[in-house]
Structure formats: structure tokens, C-alpha cells
Amino acid sequence: MTSLDKMPSAAAEDDGYxxxxxxxxxxxxxxxxTRKATAIAALSTLVTAVVLYLVIVNSPGWERxxxxxxxxxxxxxxxxxVLEGLWLNLRLLVVCGACVLVLGMLLAVARTLRGPAFxxxxxLATAYTDFFRGLPLIINLLIVVFGVPALRLQxxxxxPVVLGGVALTLTYSAYVAEVFRAGIESVxxxxxxxxxxxxxSHRKTLRYVVLPQAVRRVVPPLLNDLVSLQKDTGLVxxxxxxxxxxxxxxIASREFNYTPYIVAGLIFVALTIPMTRxxxxxxxxxxxxxxxxxxx
Amino acid sequence: MTSTPVxxxxxxxxxxxxxxxxxxxxxxxxxxxxxxxxxxxxxxxGSGKSTLLRCVNLLEEIDDGAIFLDGDDITxxxxxxxxxxxxxxxxxxxxxxxxxxxxxDNITLAPRRVHGVDRAEAEERARELLxxxxxxxxxxxxxxRLSGGQQQRAAIVRALAVRPRLLLLDEITAALDPxxxxxxxxxxxxxxxxxMTMVIATHEMGFAREVADQVCFLDAGVVLERGTxxxxxxxxQEARTQQFLKRIVEAGRx
Ligand SMILES: Nc1ncnc2c1ncn2[C@@H]1O[C@H](COP(=O)(O)OP(=O)(O)O)[C@@H](O)[C@H]1O
Ligand SMILES: [Mg+2]
Numbered sequence: 073m074t075s076l077d078k079m080p081s082a083a084a085e086d087d088g089y090x091x092x093x094x095x096x097x098x099x100x101x102x103x104x105x106t107r108k109a110t111a112i113a114a115l116s117t118l119v120t121a122v123v124l125y126l127v128i129v130n131s132p133g134w135e136r137x138x139x140x141x142x143x144x145x146x147x148x149x150x151x152x153x154v155l156e157g158l159w160l161n162l163r164l165l166v167v168c169g170a171c172v173l174v175l176g177m178l179l180a181v182a183r184t185l186r187g188p189a190f191x192x193x194x195x196l197a198t199a200y201t202d203f204f205r206g207l208p209l210i211i212n213l214l215i216v217v218f219g220v221p222a223l224r225l226q227x228x229x230x231x232p233v234v235l236g237g238v239a240l241t242l243t244y245s246a247y248v249a250e251v252f253r254a255g256i257e258s259v260x261x262x263x264x265x266x267x268x269x270x271x272x273s274h275r276k277t278l279r280y281v282v283l284p285q286a287v288r289r290v291v292p293p294l295l296n297d298l299v300s301l302q303k304d305t306g307l308v309x310x311x312x313x314x315x316x317x318x319x320x321x322x323i324a325s326r327e328f329n330y331t332p333y334i335v336a337g338l339i340f341v342a343l344t345i346p347m348t349r350x351x352x353x354x355x356x357x358x359x360x361x362x363x364x365x366x367x368x
Numbered sequence: 369m370t371s372t373p374v375x376x377x378x379x380x381x382x383x384x385x386x387x388x389x390x391x392x393x394x395x396x397x398x399x400x401x402x403x404x405x406x407x408x409x410x411x412x413x414g415s416g417k418s419t420l421l422r423c424v425n426l427l428e429e430i431d432d433g434a435i436f437l438d439g440d441d442i443t444x445x446x447x448x449x450x451x452x453x454x455x456x457x458x459x460x461x462x463x464x465x466x467x468x469x470x471x472x473d474n475i476t477l478a479p480r481r482v483h484g485v486d487r488a489e490a491e492e493r494a495r496e497l498l499x500x501x502x503x504x505x506x507x508x509x510x511x512x513r514l515s516g517g518q519q520q521r522a523a524i525v526r527a528l529a530v531r532p533r534l535l536l537l538d539e540i541t542a543a544l545d546p547x548x549x550x551x552x553x554x555x556x557x558x559x560x561x562x563x564m565t566m567v568i569a570t571h572e573m574g575f576a577r578e579v580a581d582q583v584c585f586l587d588a589g590v591v592l593e594r595g596t597x598x599x600x601x602x603x604x605q606e607a608r609t610q611q612f613l614k615r616i617v618e619a620g621r622x
Contacts, residue, residue: 087395089381095432102445260467261512361386366427367449 130133143331150323150332157319158339164237164315165306169298170363171241176248181278184256197249199246204246213239217311236308244301251293255286288358295351302303372439374534374565375401375424380433382416382423382589385443393419394589397433399402401534401582404563406556408576408597411586412612417569418461420586424567425458434554437534443556454482457532461539461569463523465511475526483530490529497525501555516543520550528559535559537568541575573616577601585609 128134182190182197204212216239221230229235259282268275311319316339320332380395393416401407409417422428424435425447426442435443442452465474475497476490485493498507501521511519520543527535537556541549553575559566560579570576576583576597583600585593585608593600593609604610 087392089392089395089432092379092432094434098445105445366386366422367429368427 092194117157128241136343139329141330141334143329146323146327146329146331147335150320150335152335153319153323154316154332154339157316157336158315160233160313160315161302161305164233164240165298165302168237168240168244168305169301172244172248172297172301175245177252178258179249180252184278186274199329201267204243205250205304207243209239209243210307210310212243213307213310215239216242217308232311233308233313236305236311236313240301240304240307244297244304245354247297248294251290251297252286254293255290256282259285260288288355291351291355295348299347302343303340371403372436373400373402373436373450374486375399375567376436376439377420377424378434378436380420380423380435381431382419382428383431392589394423394430397589397591399584399591401565401567403565405581406560406568406579407582407584408565408580409567409569409584410571410576410600410612413419415586416589417586418538419589421458421538421567421569423537424534424549425456426452454530455533457509457524457527457530457535458486459520459535459537459540461542463511463519465519465523467511468531469614470508470510471503471514471522474511475529478526478530480505494525494529497528498522501525502551503531517545517548520544520557524552524555533565537566537567537570539571541567541570541572549575573601573613587612 131137179197179201182193183201185194213236217232217235220228220235256278263281263285264277267281268274272280306317309315309321314322316336317333320336323332324330350353377397377399380394380397380399381392384391384393397420399407409420411417419428427518430443433443434441437452437455441447442449454587465471466477469477472491472494475494476487479485479490479493480487495504495507498504501524503518503521503525506514506522508516511522514522519539523536524540540556541552544552549572553572556566556568556575557579568576568580578597580597583595583597584591585600585604585606587608593604593606600609601613604613
């Protein structure tokens, strides 16, 4: 793929290198091949889109569906409320996401500790992940959001948003801990051996050799969990907090029109895509600097 | 012999680009490897020996020039790289065994999955080769549990198991103790006797001198000097070659 931008550059002048006719012919052929592939891809995408469009538009219930799901007037009306609700989702995502990453990492590291002295810590971390990964999120939320205030403890908040955030963090840190652990275990033992033989302690080995490799490998599944968290932040609405989805629901049930849901859904999708592209870009850039490369 | 050489390189140029800097790693490299001959690539570390072998196996795309295998231009974008690689065996400097497979599975993977040999036959040949390279007892072992020398020999067996037309060996004795070096080199000698065509990047000058029909001295990506081993080792023409060989002799390696 990259060979296409391999144009003779400034360095070519150093040794009087002039691209041969053979090279130019090959590059022309490859450009042609890319053009053809692009054209085929574009055409097949277009055909699929047109077919989908025709099937949907010509379906018997299309008129009615369009009114209830795709009504621009309702979309416009719902947008401000949905956006205001979204602000809650975003704050929850940032705060919970940060807590989840830290807690998940701590749990994963606790599980890698060796030696009998760390047995309680290891066991605790294992029990924690086992429990919260297995517990359905909605039940966790109900217990925390309604159970904790019922205890009427002094100085403990009853704010549903804070408690909801706590519940989300509990569940998601268990997921993320497992992701980190998988990453840590995927680092080849020879790396640990090399680091330890340089005199690095267990801790420094983790910090400077194992974790940097582990984290790099688990970025895509981590992102998966963060996106999933982003959507689950909406569940705090069970206690009455108004997030984007709940805001849409309020309007939808008042007006008997589902367009607000579509608006909220599209906004969530629109938020995820740049996040994914950004991490793809970052990891691809890291790979380019380090890898041996080659054609395979 | 006027028949087509097994391998021919014609003005091969290879550059690596990092950021905005372009490094020329191979420059105008010409090479001919006739059938049933051994070519040794010698030269300092970083002179481009591994890169040359990687280009021949199409693991790297060359910038300019062409590489011909049995007369076919394999660097043409229309060529089928997999079909080319099926005819070439490679032993990498760092072995590159698959750590999740036993030695036997490492060796029989390509014969079974690429060449369609049935399991019993593939395993029989694998065991025969392992026996010959002194790894008879290690068939079921996993690569990480073998010593460097054993991994190296397992990698050689893996390359040989598909009966390649051309064998590329990249510093295959670099990680071995002297005794094993002798063993591995005698395997290469046997292969030469059997008529295997080989290109060997090596620091074992004594071995290169003995086994190679042709010796190429690479310096900063250029084939500075080439000839029969008697010519290159006996009467090197270029100052750089003389200097290189002098250092080798001083280090007691020739
Ligand atoms: N993937 C790569 N990207 C950039 N430079 C590389 C890459 N691989 C090798 N090189 C450079 O190419 C040169 C030749 O390397 P190599 O062929 O491995 O040498 P040798 O095998 O003779 O020791 C070296 O200077 C090395 O730094
Ligand atoms: Mg090398």
C-alpha cells in the first residue's frame, strides 16, 4: 500500500539515483490497480446503499415509520434537551472512565504479584473481579443507588448521579482489570527475564517493560469497554437523573414520537467514531516507528 | 554452465524511510546464483545482508531493479508472492519459531497446510531431518524450552521440510557454541553435496571460504567485491575488503 507514495525523494540526488523505466512502469501499474480497487469498492458501496434505500422507502409501512422515527420537527425540538442530558453522560464518562482505568490497572497488577506475602491482596483482587464481572450491572446499580441511601449513613451522599457513577465504576473496573491482565500475560516471559537480569525490581519491570507493551496491546479492547461504559452511563436514569436517553424518552412518551431516540442514538454514534479513529491513529503511529515492517 | 541461474538480482535498490529521512540500504546490487551453488554474503553488521535476503523472499518490497527466481521476475507486482515463497526456504537470524506449537508442528505446518502433504508423511520427514540434526528427542518440545542452538537447528529443519528450490540462511551460526557451529555447518555442507542452492549471510569466514562457490563482500549496501572464495579471501582487490578481512584475521576468526 505504502509503496504508492514511494516517490523518488530528495535523497535520490545524493547518489545520482534516477528511477528506472522498470520502476516507473511498476508504479504506474500499482496506481492503476489501486484505482480499480477503489472504483470497485465505491461502486459496490453505492449499489448496496441504493438497494437498502429502495427497500426501506418502498416498504408498506414506510410513511408511518418516517413520521414516528424520522420527523425533522421533533428532532429539532428534542435536540436541546437531549444535548443537555448528554452533558451528564459525558461527565460521567470522563470521571468514571478515569476511575475505571486506574482501579482496573491496580486490580490487574495486584493479581500479578508473586509470593505468599501478597496472597490476601491477590485473593481480594480475584474475588473482586469475579464478583463484579458476574453481577448484572442493573442489579449492581439498583443496590448501590437505592440500597446505600436506605442505610441513612451520616455524610454519605444520596445523589443518584454520584452513586450511579460508583456502581458503574465497580462493574467496569472489573472488566477492565481483566483486559489489562490479558495484556500483561501476553508479554513474552523473556521480556521479564531480560528486565530482571538487568537488575530491575519486579515493580520497575512492570512499570518500564511489561506495562508499556501490555497497554499498547489492549488499547482496542479497552476502547471497547469505554464505549460500552459511555452507553451504560445512561442507566443512572433509573434513579431519576436525566441523561440523553432519558431526556429523549421523556419527550417521546409525551409526544408519542420516537424521533428523539434516533437523535440521541445518532449523537452517541457520532461521539464514538472520532474516539475510535483517534486511538487507531495513535497506535498505528506507534507501530510505524518501531516495527520491522515489510510486506507481510 | 549457461542455464538460467536459480536466483538473479539486477540493480536492486532498497531504501528505508523513517519520517523524512531516506536511508539507502541496498544500492545497485547485482547477483547471480547458479543452480547447485553456494553464495556467501559477508560484510560488517549493518551492511545489508539480512535486508538482501528479506528482499529475495519478498518480505521487503524493493524500490528499483528486479529479482528473478528461475528466470521469472518475482518483484513484478503481478507476481504471486505466496507461490514464490513456496519455492524458497528461509532460516532467520532470530529463528522465528512459532512459540505456541511444538517443534514437530512448527516443522510440519507448511508441508501440511501449504503443500498438502498428509500428516504421517510430513511427520516422518520431519523426524528424519530432526534426527539428522541431532534433535531426535525434541520433536514434542516447545521452542521456548530449547537452547538457542537447538532452536536454530529446528528452524533449519522447518525450512528444509518443504524441499525448497533455494535456501536462504541468515547468520545461522551466530547463536551457537563452537561444537554446534561445526554440526550445523556440516549439515550445510551435506546440503551442498546434495545439490541445494543456497545464499548464506555469515560471519564464519572459515566456513564461507570452504563451502562457498561465490563470495560477495557487502559494504554499506554495495557489493564491493565478488569472486570465488579463493579470489576474495586469497587476493582481495578492494581496500575495504582487505581491511575487513584483516580485522577478521586479527580476531582469530579466519
Ligand atoms: N525496518 C527497518 N527500518 C529502517 N532501517 C532498517 C530496517 N531494517 C534494517 N534497517 C537498516 O538497514 C541496514 C542494514 O541492516 P541489515 O540488513 O539487518 O544488516 P546486516 O544483516 O548486514 O547486519 C542497517 O543500517 C539497519 O539499521
Ligand atoms: Mg543481519
